[in-house]
Amino acid sequence: MDPGNGSDVLPEELTASVESFFDTAPPLQGSSLISHKLQAFIDRNSKSSEGGGPVRVVCVTSGGTTVPLEQRCVRYIDNFSSGHRGAASTEYFVKAGYAVIFLHRRGSCQPYCRYLPEDSFLDFFELGEDSSIQVCQSHSTIVKKAIGDYQNAVERGQLLKLPFTTIFEYLQVLRMVAISMRPLGSYGMFYLAAAVSDFYVPWESMAKHKIQSSSGPLDMRLSQVPKMLSMLRKEWAPMAFCISFKLETDGNILLQKADMAMKKYHMHVVVANLLATYKREVIVVTDNGCINVCSQDEYSDVEEEMIKILVDRHSKYLE
Ligand code: 9Z3
Numbered sequence: 001m002d003p004g005n006g007s008d009v010l011p012e013e014l015t016a017s018v019e020s021f022f023d024t025a026p027p028l029q030g031s032s033l034i035s036h037k038l039q040a041f042i043d044r045n046s047k048s049s050e051g052g053g054p055v056r057v058v059c060v061t062s063g064g065t066t067v068p069l070e071q072r073c074v075r076y077i078d079n080f081s082s083g084h085r086g087a088a089s090t091e092y093f094v095k096a097g098y099a100v101i102f103l104h105r106r107g108s109c110q111p112y113c114r115y116l117p118e119d120s121f122l123d124f125f126e127l128g129e130d131s132s133i134q135v136c137q138s139h140s141t142i143v144k145k146a147i148g149d150y151q152n153a154v155e156r157g158q159l160l161k162l163p164f165t166t167i168f169e170y171l172q173v174l175r176m177v178a179i180s181m182r183p184l185g186s187y188g189m190f191y192l193a194a195a196v197s198d199f200y201v202p203w204e205s206m207a208k209h210k211i212q213s214s215s216g217p218l219d220m221r222l223s224q225v226p227k228m229l230s231m232l233r234k235e236w237a238p239m240a241f242c243i244s245f246k247l248e249t250d251g252n253i254l255l256q257k258a259d260m261a262m263k264k265y266h267m268h269v270v271v272a273n274l275l276a277t278y279k280r281e282v283i284v285v286t287d288n289g290c291i292n293v294c295s296q297d298e299y300s301d302v303e304e305e306m307i308k309i310l311v312d313r314h315s316k317y318l319e
Pocket of ligand 1: 063080081082083084085086192193194195196244245246247248273278
């Protein structure tokens with residue numbers, strides 16, 4: 001096993017922009033509670049599993065980050081992601097025996113709830129003769145399975161959910177998670193499926209109040225979000241197994257971009273996907289080749305096969 005994060009140090013410019021990002025970000029609400037929950041989760045899962053070996057822990061990031069345009073935020077820029085990939089992947093990681101820290105966008109798709117329709121939720125229920133609430137017969141199998149699987153994951157201490165909305169919250173919580181996972185060494189994994197903003201408005205240069213349309217057209221300069229993947233690999237959790245995602249709309253540049261991300265950020269695996277086909281097709285890019293993964297039909301999840309491949313890669317890394 002080789003951490004493979006290179007002996008090279010982080011460029012000073014990057015370290016400075018990362019420091020400035022965190023120093024100027026608005027304070028994270030509830031950070032001591034998050035820290036407490038994380039510590040308890042890691043402590044519980046760093047003791048050996050029933051089979052004797054240490055438990056593998058994965059941080060799954062899921063959903064898109066927002067970029068607020070005003071401190072008392074009315075308007076924001078959003079990133080495309082429903083959170084379906086992260087939620088589905090969490091279920092398959094739990095099934096493979098991993099403990100999962102599910103770092104997700106508030107209100108995005110949740111593990112074990114993927115089949116519950118958002119728009120017709122009430123169609124799942126009916127009132128019994130005594131006015132009790134019952135799940136309709138037609139949906140009972142799916143609901144029973146979801147409740148059973150979810151409760152098992154929670155009872156076994158395999159699932160910790162941490163929410164974010166803005167890019168500030170996301171990166172602050174990701175750093176806390178990574179630093180608390182550091183003692184797990186190579187048993188830790190990062191599966192970075194969240195769609196993370198590349199540009200943002202620094203807090204101190206952001207309008208305090210709602211921007212007034214009466215002031216005319218809006219000119220705004222966005223700063224670049226510092227590349228935290230390098231920080232994750234080199235400083236926060238250097239031994240962890242890291243998988244990032246690359247989303248493109250142009251198939252001609254997808255693999256080239258995924259390859260660049262592997263090399264530039266020292267990722268162990270990059271999952272490449274195209275906007276037009278991402279729900280049913282992904283390419284798992286590793287340092288010894290690419291694996292195409294497609295879902296068999298509209299009822300099967302592409303994540304099932306993909307997670308098997310990633311778990312296998314992680315096992316090889318542990319060897
Ligand atoms: C992805 O590529 C995910 O697969 C999707 C999943 C966001 C497409 P959904 O949540 O969608 O199931 O609706 N995530 C990474 C997107 C991203 O922002 N990647 C950055 C990039 O491509 C690198 S971190 O440059």
